[in-house]
Amino acid sequence: MSAGESFWSKAWRKFLGDRFGLASAGIVLGYFVIALGVWLDLWGQQWSTLTSGSNLPMSSAHWFGTNLSGQDIFDRAIYSTKTAFEIGLSVAVLSTILGAILGAISGFFAGRWSDEVILWLMGTLDSIPFYLFVAAVAFALQGHPLAMHAAMIATFWTTTARVVRGEVMKLKELEFIEAARAIGVPQHLIIFRHILPNTSHLLLVQATIVFVSAIKSEVILSFLGLGVQDGVSWGLMIAESTQEVIVGQFKNFFAASGMLFVLVMAFNLFSDALQDALDPKKVH
Amino acid sequence: MLQYTLKKLLAGLPLILGVTFISFVLMVYFGPDKTYELAGKNPTEEQIAQIRADLGYDQPFFKRYTNYVIELATLNFGHSDSTGERVTRLLGRTIPISLALTLPGFVLGNVIGILLALLAAYYRSTWIDKSIMTFAVVGMSVSFLIIIIGFQVMFSSAYGLNMFPVRGWSMDTLGEYLYYVTVPTLAIVFVSLGYNTRFYRAVIVEELGKDHIRTARAYGASARSILLKRVLKNSMIPIITRIMFSIPLVVISGSLLIESYFGIPGVGKVTYDAITTGDQPVLKAVVGATAVLFVVVLIVTDVLYRLFDPRVELK
Numbered sequence: 001m002s003a004g005e006s007f008w009s010k011a012w013r014k015f016l017g018d019r020f021g022l023a024s025a026g027i028v029l030g031y032f033v034i035a036l037g038v039w040l041d042l043w044g045q046q047w048s049t050l051t052s053g054s055n056l057p058m059s060s061a062h063w064f065g066t067n068l069s070g071q072d073i074f075d076r077a078i079y080s081t082k083t084a085f086e087i088g089l090s091v092a093v094l095s096t097i098l099g100a101i102l103g104a105i106s107g108f109f110a111g112r113w114s115d116e117v118i119l120w121l122m123g124t125l126d127s128i129p130f131y132l133f134v135a136a137v138a139f140a141l142q143g144h145p146l147a148m149h150a151a152m153i154a155t156f157w158t159t160t161a162r163v164v165r166g167e168v169m170k171l172k173e174l175e176f177i178e179a180a181r182a183i184g185v186p187q188h189l190i191i192f193r194h195i196l197p198n199t200s201h202l203l204l205v206q207a208t209i210v211f212v213s214a215i216k217s218e219v220i221l222s223f224l225g226l227g228v229q230d231g232v233s234w235g236l237m238i239a240e241s242t243q244e245v246i247v248g249q250f251k252n253f254f255a256a257s258g259m260l261f262v263l264v265m266a267f268n269l270f271s272d273a274l275q276d277a278l279d280p281k282k283v284h
Numbered sequence: 285m286l287q288y289t290l291k292k293l294l295a296g297l298p299l300i301l302g303v304t305f306i307s308f309v310l311m312v313y314f315g316p317d318k319t320y321e322l323a324g325k326n327p328t329e330e331q332i333a334q335i336r337a338d339l340g341y342d343q344p345f346f347k348r349y350t351n352y353v354i355e356l357a358t359l360n361f362g363h364s365d366s367t368g369e370r371v372t373r374l375l376g377r378t379i380p381i382s383l384a385l386t387l388p389g390f391v392l393g394n395v396i397g398i399l400l401a402l403l404a405a406y407y408r409s410t411w412i413d414k415s416i417m418t419f420a421v422v423g424m425s426v427s428f429l430i431i432i433i434g435f436q437v438m439f440s441s442a443y444g445l446n447m448f449p450v451r452g453w454s455m456d457t458l459g460e461y462l463y464y465v466t467v468p469t470l471a472i473v474f475v476s477l478g479y480n481t482r483f484y485r486a487v488i489v490e491e492l493g494k495d496h497i498r499t500a501r502a503y504g505a506s507a508r509s510i511l512l513k514r515v516l517k518n519s520m521i522p523i524i525t526r527i528m529f530s531i532p533l534v535v536i537s538g539s540l541l542i543e544s545y546f547g548i549p550g551v552g553k554v555t556y557d558a559i560t561t562g563d564q565p566v567l568k569a570v571v572g573a574t575a576v577l578f579v580v581v582l583i584v585t586d587v588l589y590r591l592f593d594p595r596v597e598l599k
Contacts, residue, residue, distance in 0.1 A: 124302030127578040128571070129536045131552075135559040136307065140314035219427045220541055224556070238429055245437055246450075257430040265425035272421075 011201070014277040021273025027266035031081055038082035046075045058251070065251045067240060076232050077255040083233040084215045084263065091152045091214035092207045098153065099160025100203055104196050106161065107168030108187075122158040130155060130217075131224065138226050145229040148221055152214055160206040167199045201278040208271035212264055219260065234260045289583060296579030303575035304356065304568075308349050311571070316562030317341070318365055339365065339564070356572040361565045366558075371569045375551065382539045382550035384455055388465060389472025390534050394527055396473065397480025402511050404481065405488040416481065423478025431471050432545050439467050451547040468542045480526075487522045491515045520592040528585040532577040536570065 015021055037043050051066055058065045064073040106118040125133075137151035138144075171177065172195060180190050215234075221227035222235025223242075237256035245253055319335050327335075336342045340351065355361050361371035404416040438444040448467045454460040491497070492515055500510055540552030551570065558566035589596040 120298055120302055123299050124306060127299060127303045127532070127575055128307060129533055129540075129555075129574060131540050132536070132555060132559060132571075133310070135556060136310040136315065139316055139559065139562075140310050216427055219429050223429050224541070224544065235429075238427075238433065242433060245433060245443075246441065248443055250437075253430075253433060257427065257434075260427060261425055261430070264427075265421065268421055268425050 007201070011277040015273060018273045018276065020269050021276070024266040024269035024273065027262065028270055031263050031266075032085065034078060035082040035085040038079050043075075043078060045079075046072055049075075064255050067237075067244065067249075067252045069240075073237075073252050073255045076237055077234070077259050080232055080234045080237060080256065081259065081263075083228060083231055084218070084260075087149065087152075087218050087228075087233075088211040088215045090149055091156060092211040095153045095156040095210055096160055096203050096207045099157035099206070100164055100196060100199065102157065103161035103164030104168050104191050104199070107165035108172055108191050108195065110165070110169050118161070122161060125155050125158055128155075131221070131226075134221055134226050135224075143229065148218065148227050152217060156210050156213060160203070160210070163202055163206060164196075164199050167202055168195055171195050171198055205271060205275050205278060208267060208274060212267045212271065215260070216264060292583045292586070293579065296582060299579060300356075300572075300575045301353070303578070304352065304572055305349065307567070307571040308352055311559060311567045312348070312352070312564050313345065315559070315564065315567070318562045318564075321561075322365075352568055352572075355568065356576075361569040361572075364558075364563055364566050366561055366563045366566075371565045374554065374566065375569060375573070378549060378551040378554050379535070381453065381455070381548065382535060382543070382552060384461070385453075385465060385468055385542065385548060385550055386472060386534050386539045389469040389476070390530075392469065393473045393476035393480055397477055398484050398516075398523065400477070400481045401484030401488050402516070404485045405492055405515075406507060406511060408489060408492075417485070420478040420481040420485075423474060424482070425478075426475070428471070428475045428541060429545075431474050432468075432542065435467050435471050435474075436545075439470070451545075453546070453548040464546075464548075468546060468548075471542065483526060484519075484523065487519045488515055491519050494518075517592070521589060524585060524588050524592065528581050528588070531581055532574055535577065536574050 034043075038045075049071065051072065054066060054069060064077065067073055067076070102118050102121075106115045109115045133155060134148060134151040137154070138147040141147040141150065144150075168191075177190060177194060180194050185194070218227050218233060219235035219238060222233055223239040227233065227235050234256040237252055238260075241250075241253035241256065244250070318339060319332060319341065322335050322339075323332055333342070340348055343351075359372065363370055364374055367374075400416050400420075404413040407413050436450065440446065440448045440450045449464060453464050455464075497510060497514060500514055505514075536552060536555065539548075539550050540556055542548065543550045543553040544556065554566065555570045557563070558570070586596075
């Protein structure tokens, strides 16, 4: 190892040496390609077409058979990959940005009134039961299709903000910040140009954790009727499968939960590998 | 002690006001309007005005919020808009059901989680640790809904063991209680075990690395005494924190999915129905109770810290 090796190239090298991390990153990438293909109209477009029969067995025409309404299960499961990535990415990116900004302000002004207000907001949001909050937001937005996304972003940022706050409180005492102050760099530049970029490794890990939480929450919210409003998702598929498993039809259930499980598992392992590579202090 | 509790309660006021305010804006002010549901067919202008006055819709925003805070302080929430049942009675009926439903799974999930974590941490990097942690990651990756459906098929349907009821609830006798609570409990334990084991293992691994443990090992202390007397005792602070802060959410929303899936009339289901129908007295009471519960948990947690670690001072 060269003495001048940067933090990121060191992390990258560590990550490349992690077999599970690489394999899981490959699986996540595979899912992403599937989602991209749906988005580009390459496949999975027949998800709502009604075919001749309901609960058809597996065949060359319908690889995973059809559901109770006679829709192709394979196409629905493929199309839902796009839905999952839309939810996961939008919630992860926006809640991480929100958490980073508010956490940085709160940490930089620790003990002052702006910190108190942000801490109060975090405590308050954490104390409202999540599913009730989503239900309330859905009704307040009159069933808007993005109500679920909005509710997740509004609540998921608090964990990120707490992590960033702690790190910023440490960073702001370091010498390079003192130097920036001494030469008169304005406060907002110190926070957003000098301190916040130094928390990006934490933000990356947090974003992967939020991604997983978002697609897992989608399943439960869709079952409760609060989730995806237009299109199809694994959650909606599992919700409709509850009508089918009682008559012994498991294809829909297995297709949706299998796709969901593999993606979540791969993302969890990927997130772990990322943490191992980026956090030199992490214990195993 | 009394002075400390009062001071803490006072410090908890902003949290209670925050939770009730945000919930009030979302659930009550922007929530569903019940007027036309109650008005019946072809209501006259006066009838509508009368109903709106009865429901308190005609009053200005801050008057309505202040009324809510007064209701919360006096614990007088009136009657449910939907059923006419007294709200305090409704909660007194449904909260015990939710507790009886979720408590066994919550306790078992934490106890088994701690035991697995002790085992994994003690045999760190061996096959024991690796199998436990693989199991934990798998557990973390399965959706709660999938577990519930899967367990229902496995234990309660003709496609599986067919030993337990598909849905429903009864606590009249111990036998009936066990009959209905078993499958939900298994689902709760399974879904929480992965997260719990991972969290507790990290805590215990850190504790095991400390100097006093190395000394105890050097003196030949047994694995049992090291783990239970030294490690577990010193890990109590993060363990208490995790358990205590999940209590309010376990009571209210943790049971919502289970309750709606198995058709159990607990407080989660009642609250969810209250949101979708706009039953404001019920909503106000549940949200207020959750906020107060959080502040109580905050205080109890501090006291527990003091009990387990004499260095902690209550101030």
